[in-house]
Amino acid sequence: MAASARIFSSANFNSHVKNVRFQLPCRNRQRLHLRSRQRVSKLSLGSPNQRFLSLTSFANFSPAQFSVSGGCLDRIFFGTKENSCNWNFAPTRISDGPHGGLFDDEKGPEVTVVVLGWLGSKPKHLRRYVEMYNSKGIHAVTFVASVTDVLWFDLGKKLEERIENLAQELAEWLSNSSNGRDRFLMFHTFSNTGWLAYGSILVNLRDRKDLMEKIKGCVVDSGGDPNLDPKVWAAGFTTALLKKNSSAIYPSPDKSTGPQSGNMENGLKTEPKETFSIEPWMLSTFEKLFSYLLNLPFAKEKLLRIVSCLSTDQPHCPQLYLYSSGDKVIPFQAIESFMEQQRRAGKEVWCFNFGPSPHVDHYRTFPDVYTSKLDSFLKKCLSSVASPMPS
Template identity: 50%
Template sequence: MEAPVRLFSRQFLTKSHHLPTPNRLNPHPFPHRFINPTKHPHLISTPKPIRVRSLFSPPGNYSPITPNPNPINFLLSLSSSHLSNPSPQNPDFTSQSNASSRLFAWHRAPDPAANEFSGLGGKPGPVVTVVLLGWLGAQRRHLRKYVEWYNGKGFHAVTFVVDPRELLCFDLGRRVEARVTELANELVSWVSGREDDGRERRLVFHTFSNTGWFAYGYILDIMQGREELLEKIAGCVFDSGGGGAFDPKVWAGGFSAALLKNRSSATLRSAEINNINGLDNQSGELGVKEKPQLFESLVLSALEKLFSVILKLSDVDQKLKKIFSILSTNQPPCPQLYLYSTADKVVPFQSIEMLIEGQRKMGRKVLSYNFRSSPHVDHYRTFPDTYLSVLHSFLKECFATVKQK
């Protein structure tokens, strides 16, 4: 848990695009100091400058929001302090070391020799690790069902997630880049070795939304020029990602969904409690239904304006173009699977289909499935049987290709 920080500098948005080098954040917030009003009346009565407060209100304390005519200033009045609350760690989901546990987590398959997708003529096939790169705001527990399915197939799994506060800060994602680099080094070290029985190792990437997609692209960038590593990537799955890379609306939609998800859940829980206690009335219904819509509209509008500025910064623009170029023109020669939906409100399905068509024109082996009605990164939960069936068929294709090499 880290100390709350201001999301963006006003000078950054209005005057200068030069970013200061961020100091390392204290891993624990400073304790609150309680002031006795009888001993320090001057401190209580003195007006204080407005500080950035919490983005989320706890259940039952839905405070009214005054619309700000300037959406950027409105966004600046929000805080990421509640985003820093870590989720409880599951003892079954452990990493190789204490240092790496803060960056990614390994989930070992109980019996990697039981991999049903590899092996030909009774000869043991490679040991496989699936790298699950989560959507923005995902937690490890959200990826648990994917991990359990892959482990059940004899695959190891590694999970990597990104908290929104890691991008909504002064360094514009440099901390995330450092984490992805650490993950890439770990994967390179693992896949370059062999099992004790001499079997080779392979990687499969399973990414979610554009956050996971870009993280995968960053890993590919690190592996560029090392064909022996790229050839060990057996397949790539892209769930709800691969479109709108330079569109401020897509970035705003992704961040808005990540930032407001917990608030919406808290509001719904508050409404359920009021209903149980007999407090559900017209006023309460308006508080639950109308205020969140107003709040979400204001946040989305502010984020769109914000990313219209950020995506034009030279440093950001160059990095995005470099990673997008790798993802669109320099993917490894392994099969690709795109899982998307016409109903996706975050990443436009048209842009994903354009990427699919471009990959096919380059001669890549590309499979795709349009779930039609499922929301963003919600295809597995909405259509679990179909999702796993498509994924199973794809993995068979991946390792049939591996066997022929």
């Protein structure tokens, strides 16, 4: 028997968005628990033959205008079938390469970078970053969130519990060194989804001052907007759903300043002339939805607690903001304002503006510049725990 999930139906909510109804595919959900102790939570929301999305009563939009396959909906709402939290351990010995090894012996400290993906990302999208860190002798653990994860974070405890489990696992790793080597953490976040996940981890760890001192740096790629702006959330969800059909993956034509084009690997993508007819409708719909959701007392309280921690209780370690004026999801002015706030609070802030580069696309578009900025930042962050990397 099919069961539908309604996102609010009060009269107050209907004044913003009318009759939002999702009918989701059946799927067994597997949640990662600590140290390979796994719990399985089964969620039955329909039969395999009832894989469709029904949206009605929105600004004269007809669902018949587009169709989405069941497999596509699986990927959109439930993400990848792979584990969303994966450890990738660096080899003990690092051969000479373009990045150079930073920790390449069995006696020095161990460093793990926590790579927190953008909304709708998959482990395969983070692979190039994992490989870059592993080539320096740095372990990497990846964490991704699907659209459903984030919606359920606002409405329930699903994502919150996953982040709590990740924070506990990181605390265990920092505290339980079997070989006597010192252990340290870094973070590399993408978009506001990864950045807020980082803030949630800090909330879970901030009572452990001994562990907070082991966080040596944070890289914020295309994120760092502390404002609970429905337009930003709408842009993020629309981009996550449309993926390659979103205009946000293309550069803004009026943002011409940035790194020299000679540093680009594949060149800036050109936005096709065809319009994305569904995109304006989705932006408007999600903006109405989040105008309501972000003002719900319990959701607003949770998010403000995370933003407050990011604003005032970040570890005393350097922060690197990699952003662009051409980002169509996160306003660069909001990032620059937050960076200035952090500087006034006495934090060491590094930054680089990639100009026309699209949202979370800076490494692909400007790989040489991105790698250079990251290498310099790592030298600064880890200079107290390891010998400097080769120039």
